[in-house]
Amino acid sequence: MMTLLAIFFPSLSFLLRGKLLTALLCLILQITLIGWIPAAVWAVLSLQNARADRRNAKLIKVVKSK
Template identity: 45%
Template sequence: MIAIAVLIPWLALFMRGRVFQGIICLILQISLIGWIPAAVWALMVVNNDNQERRHQELVASLRNNNSR
């Protein structure tokens, strides 16, 4: 997913369910100067989503252990 975020930032945002942000990112990526900020933005979104998923899994695991 990280490779997609660098090469095709708008697609990485679409795959994460962020359609409106993906459209804005595509518009930004059309200009060559905007490609770098678009790639950084997509990387941040992908990293944040992965971190949120890991956090939710940890919380669920802790809740399961406490209920025993």
């Protein structure tokens, strides 16, 4: 669901994750039709990186607890 939001509304995706300045920069980029594609790719990659960071933090926590 969040990935579709990142594709169709890239700046909103950043805004919902609390990245205000990034959302503003993304909004400026997506105002142009040509800039929409890079903004969408940027938002999806950022979302995937955030998910990977959370997953890695959980793994590190489990390894440290053993």
